[in-house]
Amino acid sequence: MSSKGKRFRLSLVTRWSALVGTLLAVGILIALALDHLLPGQPLAVLGICLLCVVPIALITIRSQIQPILSLFRALEGTVASYRDGDFSFSLHWAQNDELSDLIEAHNALGQVLREQRLDLVQRELLLDTMVQNTPVAMLLVAELANAPRTIVYANLAARQLLSSGRKLEGYALNEVLEQAAPALIEALGRGGDGLFTAGEGEEEEVYHLARRNFSLNGRKHELLLLRQLTTELRRQEVQTWKKVIRVISHELNNSLAPLASLAHSGAELVRRGQTERLPQILETIGERTRHLESFILGYARFAKLPTPRIDAVPWEALVARLAGQVSFRVIGELPAEPAQIDTAQMEQALLNLIKNAHESGSWPDHVELQIRRVQEVIRIDVLDRGSGMNDAVLTNALVPFYSTKRSGTGLGLALAREIAEAHGGRITLANREGSGLAVTMILPVGP
Structure with missing residues (x-):
């Protein structure tokens, strides 16, 4: 039990009731004394009694209220400090009453805010350490009204890549890019994510550029991420060969x-x-x-997959061509707008996916094809009720030359993935609830 809990508790109601009772008792005693000294003069007794009691009451009440008012001013000051982000203040109240409970709760709140601020500072320090030491070059660019795009943050990798380690914050992006490789300038000019190569011969380096736009403090910002892929690609190339x-x-x-x-x-x-x-x-x-x-x-x-030759093709025609080569069931309605695809390549990709579904152990009438528009993309799902894939197979299924079939070449899914990416899309694999596999191809609506 705390020392505060051991002290005698005198509530505000009890203290003020005792004060009022004491003042009344003093007034009554003074009135009785004056009535004994001045018999038969009630008005004089009342006037003298008021002259004695009122000053005493005012002085006593003021002496009791003044510490409370000081406490309220202190509370107002600490709340203002909290609003400004300073949580270092705490208060003390000597009395053991309701106000002491308020001060205790206030101090506990301050302690929680201090701990949260310390935790936040530690997290920010950890995040800054990670960001500064990551090999990915990061640039945060702000778009200011009537001003060039300005760099507001750059980590160590970005400074090493673009300015030989010098500070970049506050400089215009165009000014910094004047010293950058032409391939980087071209990649930024194209917009969107992508790969580009800088340098020639033995000094050739491959980079991946990623861009993300968002609003911060009411202003538009763009985050540019530059990742060097040369070493990783060479290692993957050796493994692939x-x-x-x-x-x-x-x-x-x-x-x-x-x-x-x-x-x-x-x-x-x-x-x-x-x-x-x-x-x-x-x-x-x-x-x-x-x-x-x-x-x-x-x-x-x-x-030797050639560059896709994009044409507008009705989905009904593509599905009909597939149905003439392999059996499947179409789910739902096909999109009304035509597909923007290379017909031969997309037919080959979907044919590979549907044949894989048949070879999964699924019943033929459980092999399904669903094509629909979801927001700004076309989603193509090839579904089956076969045995699905374990985690290891799911991880490597899209890797070229990887196959779990005795006579498989490991090119079916890899070729479908290559065709999807050539169309600006991607392929994902996921096991279905119950059993079976869902192979999803995401394609942009336009070419």
Whole structure:
């Protein structure tokens, strides 16, 4: 139990009641004394009594109210300090009454605000440390009325990239970009996110530019993020080449070893004069050769995907062409506006996705296609009720040459992803509730 709780508690009501009672008692005693001294003179007694009691009452009440008024002024001052962001003040009240409870609650509020301010300062320090030391160059640009776009924040990576470590805050963006690589200026001029390459030969560097617009303190701001991807891309390129060589070597060995064996068997049969089995051997050699040709052509087609030739195509016509090659069920109504796509490429991408849905173990009538407009994008969903994918497969499913099928090349989903990205879109994969997989392609409404 606190020392304050052990003290005798005298509430404001009790104290003021005792004060009023004491003043009344003093007035009555004075009146009785005057009546004894001045019998038969009630008016004189009343006047003298008032002259004695009123000053005493005023002085006593003032002495009691003055500390309370001082406390209220102190409360007003601390509230003003809180409003200005200064939470270092606390108050003290000597009495053990209702006002002491108010002061205790006020001090507790100040303590909470101080702790929150300290926590906020620590968070800001942590965030600033992370932002300053991240390898991603960050520029925050403000758009001021009748003034050039001004840099209001730049981290260490941005200063190293654009000004050899010098401070950038307060400078106009156009002034800073005068010393930047032409590729960066061109990338900023195009608008939107994208990749660009700066430098030549051994000094060539690949960057990713991301841009985000938002309002801050009533002004428009743009956040520019520049991330160097050269090292990461080179590492991924090496890994991809290793995977390609491994897959192609595996497929070539699987095809060439049987071909060599069959050729040897055919030559032995010819030497013995037993030619009745030669047609079967030659047919098998032809099948393996065609399979190998198809495999190589698949890789070549993926590596040489041409730039899409965008045309306006009715969705009904595209769906009809797909329905003539593979079975599926259309969900909902198709968008009224035509698709802005390369018909051949998009047909190939959707055909790969629908065939994958059939190969997932789903019943054929559970393979579904839904095409709809959602705000400013076209969403295409290919749905099935197969076995779905585990986390590892979901993570790698869109990586080229990754396949869980014994005879798969790992190019179906990767090619669909390449086509979607060439159209300015993307592909996502997600397991459906219950069972099955949902493959979603997001495309822009316009070309």
